[in-house]
Amino acid sequence: MLLLVLLACFSPAVLGRLEESQSENDLDLTDLDFGIASRRVPRQVKTILAKETRPLIQELSIKTTIMSRYAFTAVYCAMLNRRSAASEGVFQLQIPANAYVSNFTMIIGGRVYQSEIRPREKKVKPEDGRAKNKESGDPSAEPEMEVFKMAANIPGRNRAVFMLTYEELLQRRLGRYEHVTSLRPLQLVSRLTLDVTIIDHSAITGLEVLLLRNSRGGGAGTSRTSGRPQLPVTTEIKKEKNMCRITFSPNIVQQARIATNGLLGDFVIRYDVQRDMGIGDIQVLNGHFVHYFAPKDLPAVPKNVVFVIDTSASMLGKKIRQTKEALFTILGDLRPGDHFNFISFSNRVKVWQPGRLVPVTPNNVRDAKKFIFMLPTSGGTNINSAIQTGSSLLQDYLSAQDASPNSVSLIIFLTDGQPTVGEVQSVTILGNTRSAVQGKFCIFTIGIGNDVDYRLLERMALDNCGMMRRIPEEADASSMLKGFYDEIGTPLLSDIRINYTKDSVQYVTQHLFTNYFNGSEIVIAGKLTNQSAESLHVQVTASNSDKSIILETDVPLQHREVETENRVKAARAVMAAGARPPGSALAKEFGVVLGSILEDFVERLWGFLSVKEGLRSRLRSQTSREREDHIQQATNLSLTYNFLTPLTNMVVEKPSVLADGTTAPPTNEAISTGNEVLSEPVDPAGPGGRPPTLSNTVGGDEKRPVKKSVTISKTSADGDPHFVVEFPLSKLTVCFNINGEPGHVLRLVSDHKASGVTVNGKLIGAPPPPGSHKHQRTYFSTITVVVDHPKRVYIEVTPKKVILDGRDRIVLPCHSTVTVDSGVLSVSIVAGTNVTVSVGGNISFVILLHQYKNPAPYQRDHLGFYIGQSKGLSHDCHGLLGQFLYEEVGLAQLPVGGEAKPGTVLKVKGRSVPVVQKSRRIYGGAQSVDCWFARNNAAKLIDGQYGDYLRSHMFDTSEWTHGSNGA
Structure with missing residues (x-):
């Protein structure tokens, strides 16, 4: 889901650094406790004196979308090194202390350097006798702002792009939400733009944009209009009932009037939403829910x-x-x-x-x-x-x-x-x-x-x-x-307890509260156990000054999900309309990926709250075992959602710059780790050739094969995505392409009624390579295997992590080798190579992990899906791959008059499908297979049409109801 999850393949890894805005010394990400130190005046003075030799910031674009109080911010910064020699470029940005960085990418010398979130190693006691820094999960315990800082050498006469995303849940205080964007680039910027879009389920009220806070230029940069509140210069506000958009784009002259050193200040937006007395606002999306509770018009409690x-x-x-x-x-x-x-x-x-x-x-x-x-x-x-x-x-x-x-x-x-x-x-x-x-x-x-x-x-x-x-x-x-x-x-309620229908929700964040104070808000998030349920019963009990209060209602889940989906669509439309900078494919892709993250904002909000809760619980722990449990839980969630927290580090490889000021070439070309799945070389046989054997591994760093092995067939969906179907009885192999759209969820295997197994895959987009005839390419970014018998469990696989939701919810990083058995489902990961999912003893799927080192702009980390064992799948199995498991096909030649060559058709289910011979590479490029290719998005080859295989979400298990095509 995150942009360009790519790693460079050369030079030492360096860590992104976070520091408090008031600290004198930089803090490395291996020490993210954020202690207190003196002011940073000397550093600012030094920076100003050196500004003529440092790279020029050509563009700084900050785009924030606040979706139901959950804010996604994407920062795009382009720098130019005007000197002939290499020069250090420093990307520095103040971010709210309550926020978590979720992605950082550098593009230098035309190469992409993608950050990676890793678990934080246990700290050793400092040798200098310094006190341990804070490890807080409470936003109130932190300074209001922190500084994210990354330095990299930029080759002479070259350009660098830094892209950062961070996320935060806005807290309601004194009856309003406040969103703060720091505008302190430390120099005047040719193109400086800030774009904040607020979209909410409830009507937006009390919108206010303040003058730049802590601006050293005084009020010169503001405009005054009779009868209207003062706004920062160039600020434009477009407001509707449930949406508003605020833009700020001062030119260099206007920036200089505010502050010649680039320290413009904080751009502050305050607002609230209309709310009624009741159980609050509940929003539902993709199997998760968030509940906002902020009652009003209650008497104060003594x-x-x-x-x-x-x-x-x-x-x-x-x-x-x-x-x-x-x-x-x-x-x-x-x-x-x-x-x-x-x-x-x-x-x-x-x-x-x-x-x-x-x-x-x-x-x-x-x-x-x-x-x-x-x-x-x-x-x-x-x-x-x-x-x-x-x-x-x-x-x-x-x-x-x-x-x-x-x-x-x-x-x-x-x-x-x-x-x-x-x-x-x-x-x-x-x-x-x-x-x-x-x-x-x-x-x-x-x-x-x-x-x-x-x-x-x-x-x-x-x-x-x-x-x-x-x-x-x-x-x-x-x-x-x-x-x-x-x-x-002003306390309004005490002893608040919020309950939901028993067995309808799980992994719910804190739902018991000692007090509710006027002007604040209680936020609860969780996961729905049954996404098909029509309603969710919610009950709120609390005490007021002179009585007990009970509020309850049935929330229509399907209706709420449709409403939430509509808000997400509106947010994406606004983001697309304001895409910057024009002509920059990478920047546009950055916005597209941020838009796709919005589609999971409720789940990410749940993850955000759960991490905060885990950090607080860690501090309250009375035993070391309890503390370690909370640390592990919060760490797993941080890795799942790619959050930079006190329990994780951000690592990004730094580009090497040669003595002549140019970037060193990579030691290897971009390599997909999928070519490492084979335990032995495979002879590139044609249709019906011997399939390879994938060895499962367990344990730590050493990959030691165990006796058990999984034989996988050629039946697969890999690459762009290229589908291959093997028909052993007919001794034929057929292939076809599916040209989908980013964000589409495809049904690959559907055997819900019999074995209870369903497999869905989600597509991610990528620009085409130079000279390609395609408008865009798509790959599988996420694959889920859902099992409904005897109890609903699932496995979700991405190139970075595996989530196993069985007896317990376990998050496993893909860079580790491990095997976990959860009863019905088991998963075996070979570090950075493949994931084997087994259901019972007669169904298995192998998912290849394609990860690139030093990728080209058109390459994306993605997944390949292969069917291993299918004996446990029934003859009624369907899906883009599942429908062919028990079919037989044949070839026929169609004579054509004149000089035209006779055509070949494939006979399948009584239908005739024109095909041509092709060769496809499978198993991560390790083997070539000859196949008969069906054009036109597999028209007539597959039952129904492409749209019939689209699912609403990754955990959809509905049955195939579209019948078959005619002959």
Whole structure:
């Protein structure tokens, strides 16, 4: 599904690097914990001074499609090295910390260098004594932006293209979604374009485009129109009910008015969607669902809040001043019915109102402001005692009869440092906190500056149903603290439980929530066990201020899927209409692939949420075994969806540049690994020749053949795609082509009623090679084998991974050699070569992995499908290949008058099909086979028409209902 999953075949591999936008040192992807460091002013100055010799950015195009709050962003950057000598080009882009990079590709010297996501190796303890960096799964625990950076040598007088995609789920805060695009190319760009398309199932409301944030050029780059809000210069907005498109394309002069150094700032879009009271919005696509729940017009639940404020010496000055300002404002926002107290801590702990929480009254608010105003700063940081004191206050209050039974209780804890007084061991502090809280209230933690133990604060919040926020050293702590309180200051529901029809869903993300706060949103995703089901029963239970709430309904799945598919089609149409840059086949293909990813956005959203959940669960783990289980699960999902996460690395081979400034030639031509499937050389026999034997391998790096082997026939679908059908009884081999469209799903084998086996293949597009008569080429990018008896299980194969969904869901990388038996289904992978899928003991399929090193632009990694054993398939088997398994055919000569040669026809199922002799290469090019070729998309050879073999999705198991062609 991802663009050009290609690897270069020479020079050492280098790792893409992510770094915080405020860090001084670059961080390699082998160390993706993103710790805190000082500002990067020296690096920016150095870059500006060197800009005259660095490659020129000719074009920077950023295209984002936000599909139901899930955002896909594709970045296209073209650089030109104007010097005669090779020069280093640096691609650098700030991306939201909550996002995951899903693809990176370089095109240098006409060659493609495709990144690969691999599992992250276990880290060894740093020798320099540095503290371990954060390994967060919580977006609130990370800085708002990170920097993706890749450097590569560009040959003299040559051009390089960098293409990056990343994905994120927009979070609703304070009643709106916010999408941020960083525009900081570090130089003026000839063609700079930003295109953001928002498409949603619900009506879009409150759309707002802000002035460029943190722009160093002031307001010179904005336009002012009387009676209309200010927008960044050249910004255009086209809005409809469910869709809007925002474009921003300043020329060089307009960019220079904003910032001459290319640091334009953040382009910020805010919006919300119309929502009604009920169970929320559920969207369905390709066997997965996503549920958005954000009720409105509910009364606020009373809250019991204890503010625990660090007053150690390090808070002196700006930090304590801004903290006090925020607390003054927050006190004014407390509601009648709320109860509160304040605790300050340094070496010692001081409680404003010992032994109680006080109600919100004018006098209590006044006295609290006096207490805050008089807070001094001195001493160290006794975090453990402060948390214990706050927890004791809340526990005593909740144990008394005064507390409202449906109130929400929480601690808001703020510090700028690490524990230095009393208990200083993080593990002990966390254990003490869990014992004190006992699951009765939540802890929300806030860290200010660079010296905070953010890992401790994050663990403390995650263990106790809260969130953590960081406030950068130079930020406005007052506004950020007030903003965080606003997010959690109005609880509307507590003890939320969302349930779905039993046995109708699986792998559902978190569906139990302690609180729901006004202006936020609960998002749940999962997988449907039965895609043909008509409806899904959904029930939401929760508690409000004075009552329990039960909401339930039956969601029409088929209707919702049609609606979602229509939105996806609309998104693809918008993307196609705005394709840039014109004339660039690779860039257009990049957009096409991004569009195809949209077709699986619900599944990818589920994967995104599941990875985040796995990372959070890892931090909450109490045992090493539990932690390893969560790590493995999150790693497998990261590999499945090609996400760059704290558990994975991105590897891309770097082009070698010779002394004369040119790119070194590849050591080998592009080679498909499919030619390695044979355990011994095969004599290129004609029809009826001896088939090769494929040896299964197990274990680690060494490929050791086991005794068992699988004999495969010539019956296959491989290449573009070229179909070959072997008729052993007739001693004939027939071949044909299928000219499909990218995204089409073809039925290859259908034996649903008898053996329960169905095989489908999905096509991916590629441009034709130079001089080809074809408009485009198509290959199989994904193949699924679904078995419905005795229990529904499936295997999904791509060139990069195999997903086995049986007793457990297992994700296996194709670069490893492994065998897994899941009862009815078993899979055996020979690293980078082939995948053998066995059903029972009498059905097997072999899927060749065609992967290219240093590919040409028209080459794509793809799959070849071969039928191994077919004895277990019934005589009623159908599909493009399955319909011929038990047929006999014959040849006949048709005399033609005049000088024309007699024609040959193939007799099959009473039909006459004109054929000609051809030769085809199979088994990854290892063998040549002579065959009789049927033209015109196999017209009359196959039952029905091409369109009859198209399926709606990869897991469709419907039977053949179209009958046969006439004679």
